[in-house]
Amino acid sequence: xxxxxxxxxxxxxDIHTLRHVxxxxxxxxxxxxxxxxxxxxxxAFHTGRVRPGDAFFALPGERVHGxxxxxxxxxxxxxxxxxxxxxxxxxxxxxxxxxLLALGHEARAAWRAPIVGVSGSMGKTTMKALLAAALGARxxxxxxxxxxxxxxxxxxxxxxxxxxxxxxxxxxxxxxxEMDRLTTLVRPTHxxxxxIDAAHLDGLGDLAGVTREKSRLLExxxxxxxxxxxxxxxxxxxxxxxxxxxxxxxTEAPTGRYVAGDGGSVLEARLAxxxxxxxxxxxGLGRALAEHALGALVLARDLGVPLPLAARRIxxxxxxxxxxxxxxxxxxxxLDDSYNANLASMRLALDVLRDLPSPHAAVLGDMRELGSxxxxxxxxxxxxxxxxxxxxxxxxxxxxxGAGRAGARHYRDVDAALADVADxxxxxxxxxxxxxxxxxxxxxDALLARTVAAGDAR
Numbered sequence: 534x535x536x537x538x539x540x541x542x543x544x545x546x547d548i549h550t551l552r553h554v555x556x557x558x559x560x561x562x563x564x565x566x567x568x569x570x571x572x573x574x575x576x577a578f579h580t581g582r583v584r585p586g587d588a589f590f591a592l593p594g595e596r597v598h599g600x601x602x603x604x605x606x607x608x609x610x611x612x613x614x615x616x617x618x619x620x621x622x623x624x625x626x627x628x629x630x631x632x633l634l635a636l637g638h639e640a641r642a643a644w645r646a647p648i649v650g651v652s653g654s655m656g657k658t659t660m661k662a663l664l665a666a667a668l669g670a671r672x673x674x675x676x677x678x679x680x681x682x683x684x685x686x687x688x689x690x691x692x693x694x695x696x697x698x699x700x701x702x703x704x705x706x707x708x709x710x711e712m713d714r715l716t717t718l719v720r721p722t723h724x725x726x727x728x729i730d731a732a733h734l735d736g737l738g739d740l741a742g743v744t745r746e747k748s749r750l751l752e753x754x755x756x757x758x759x760x761x762x763x764x765x766x767x768x769x770x771x772x773x774x775x776x777x778x779x780x781x782x783x784t785e786a787p788t789g790r791y792v793a794g795d796g797g798s799v800l801e802a803r804l805a806x807x808x809x810x811x812x813x814x815x816x817g818l819g820r821a822l823a824e825h826a827l828g829a830l831v832l833a834r835d836l837g838v839p840l841p842l843a844a845r846r847i848x849x850x851x852x853x854x855x856x857x858x859x860x861x862x863x864x865x866x867x868l869d870d871s872y873n874a875n876l877a878s879m880r881l882a883l884d885v886l887r888d889l890p891s892p893h894a895a896v897l898g899d900m901r902e903l904g905s906x907x908x909x910x911x912x913x914x915x916x917x918x919x920x921x922x923x924x925x926x927x928x929x930x931x932x933x934x935g936a937g938r939a940g941a942r943h944y945r946d947v948d949a950a951l952a953d954v955a956d957x958x959x960x961x962x963x964x965x966x967x968x969x970x971x972x973x974x975x976x977x978d979a980l981l982a983r984t985v986a987a988g989d990a991r
Contacts, residue, residue, distance in 0.1 A: 543643075543694035545572035546588055548624060551615070551636075555626065558635040564625040569613035574692060576633065576685045577611070585610030590633045592681070593617075599629075630681070637684025637718055640691035644700065647836060650719050652704045652712070652750050653727030653764060654743065655878040658853050659817075660727050660825045661703045666850035667833040667843040670699035675853060678705030680718055687718075699836065704750060707902065708736035712746050716753035723836075724754035725828060728763030730877040734904035744768070751776055759832055761824050763877070779828045781820060787831045791823035793888050800826045804834060811840060814848040818857055818868075819885040821878075855974055857885060860981060865959050866890065867980055870966040871973040874900045876910045880917050882966050889962040892922045896950065896957070896976060898967020899928030908933075923958055925950060928971050947972045954979045 544550055548568050555561045573588035580602045583589055589606035591599035591614055603614045607622055614623035615632060626632045641648075649670070651661045658676045665672035673686045683702055690696060704715045729747050730740070737743045744767045751758040751772055758772075762780035765773055779787045789802035800813040800823040813830070815822055826847050833843035852858070855872040866889055870882045879900065886893050895918060903910050907930055915934045918924060924941045926934045927950050935941025944950040954976060957963060965980075967973045 543692045543696070546574070546576070546636075546688070546692055547572040551624065551626075551632070554635050554639045555632060558638060559628075559631055561627050561631075564627075565619060567619075567621075567624060569622070569624065571612055573612040575689045576636070577606070578633065578681055578685070580605045580609060583609040583611050587611050589614050590629045590681075591616035591623075592630050592633070633681055633688075634684050634718065637680075637687045640684075640687035640696075641718065641720055643691050644687070644696045646697050646699045647722045647756065648719060649699065649701045649723040649725065649832065650704050650716065650721035650750055650754070651701060651725050651727070652706070652747055653725075653761070654730040654732040654747070655873075655875060655881075656727040656821055656825055657703050657705070659822065659856055660725065660828065661701050662852050663825050663829040663847055663850050664725070664832060665701045666846040667829040668699045668701065668836060668838060669846065670701045671695055672701040673703050676703060676705065678703040678715075680714055683715065683719060706737075706746055707733035709738070709742060709746055712749040712753075716750060721750070721754050722756040723759070723832060724750045724757075725759040725832065726751060726764035727761050727825065727828070728877065729767045730763065730875060731903065731906060731910065732875040732877075733902050734906055735902045738904075739906075740767075748772055757832075757835060759828055761828060777831060779824070779831050781824050781827065787827060789823060789827045791820045793818070798823070802827050802830055804831060804840070811844060813844040816848060816850045817852055818859060818888075819881060821881045822857070855977070857882060862980065862983070863959060864961075866962045867977070868962065868964045868966075869974070869977045870964060871898075871977050872969060874898065874966050874968050875903070876900060876913055876917075879914055879966060882964055883917055883921070886921070886962055886964045892958065892961040893920075893964075894923035894925075894958045894961065895921045895964040895966070896925040896927065896973060897931055897934060897964075898926070898947075898971030898973050899930040901930075901968035901970055922961075925957070927967060927973060927976075931967070947975050950976055951979055954983070 552563045574586035577583045577587040578590045578592050583606045589611040591603055600616045603620050614620045615629050616623050619625050651657050706712050729744050758776040760776050765778040781789050786806050787804040789800050792799045798815045802811045855869050858869040860867040911930050924935045926943045932943050965973050965977050
């Protein structure tokens with residue numbers, strides 16, 4: 534968690550607090566006589582994320598129970614273990630998962646500042662980072678957007694006495710019904726949707742299902758709602774009428790224009806009719822990033838942040854890696870967008886590629902979780918990348934992208950592509966993008982490690 538304090542300034546997460554929360558929220562209690570020697574300063578449920586002082590919640594899993602990792606968590610500095618079975622340094626409860634969520638609800642009830650919920654079919658992690666920067670807010674870490682992760686973020690802010698500062702949370706869903714579970718916990722005062730498009734269709738069914746589920750976030754907001762054009766245009770009329778639309782189309786304020794040049798990319802924003810244009814240097818590339826920055830400015834304005842300050846904060850925002858992250862390798866610009874992919878984000882990434890120096894090359898992987906729409910979406914992507922000079926595709930579904938194209942290469946998986954990584958261009962711009970499970974991040978890492986001799990060109 535960014536801004537994590539070294540000393541807890543809020544309530545103590547000891548057995549007494551845990552017992553109070555269990556009794557009042559679940560009608561349950563702590564079992565046994567074991568009492569931790571010290572209070573916890575945070576919570577964790579994954580051993581790789583345990584920090585000294587955390588309470589480790591040993592959650593039941595599909596394959597293995599978290600209790601199997603209790604000793605590892607303690608070795609990493611956990612203060613104690615919360616589990617449904619006894620441990621010499623543990624607290625026993627009936628349901629550790631329910632206990633963690635109950636603590637999240639208790640922390641949310643104590644929060645006094647606005648809480649902004651962010652979601653969308655793409656760009657939500659970047660949007661969260663820009664919003665947190667613009668507002669000077671606390672935020673959920675990385676893309677940790679599940680109920681347990683969000684509960685942990687709420688609890689940590691509560692324990693650190695940080696409930697007077699705005700909080701920006703990313704809400705991620707891939708199945709019907711999940712948004713209601715998240716908003717019941719988070720209870721957002723403000724909500725923002727970046728876009729609504731075909732993604733996670735295996736669990737959400739179709740675009741109409743995605744729209745219904747994402748819209749639940751806006752419906753849950755108690756103060757204000759915001760949506761980029763790609764989300765707002767899909768909303769039901771009664772909901773869109775209560776939602777602020779922002780877009781780069783210039784049709785109405787708030788609006789803006791994306792400007793890309795050798796000196797970096799800029800958003801030229803006008804938040805209200807008659808306003809002077811506000812120039813905002815962007816911490817990355819692409820129209821999508823510029824639209825996210827516009828949304829962050831609008832929400833910051835509505836929460837009382839001076840626009841010049843919000844603009845400066847956005848310009849210096851730190852974005853998560855592997856999301857159109859540009860690297861310079863000799864005479865090659867490498868665009869690492871390997872974190873994830875759907876058709877809309879692929880098209881946006883290809884637009885960024887076209888704006889950068891040629892020749893243009895792309896390594897594109899399968900777009901996963903598209904259900905019955907997979908074949909059609911890959912066919913549409915084939916049309917979108919027809920003008921890319923050098924094309925490699927990775928994964929069974931992407932084979933059609935380069936079918937019949939002279940010089941195009943297809944690989945069954947990333948390991949096969951890695952064997953030929955030396956053949957990729959060393960001049961111009963190269964985009965690497967695919968669904969996370971294709972593991973194209975490994976190819977990016979191989980490219981970054983590749984030694985480029987001065988003046989080397991292919």
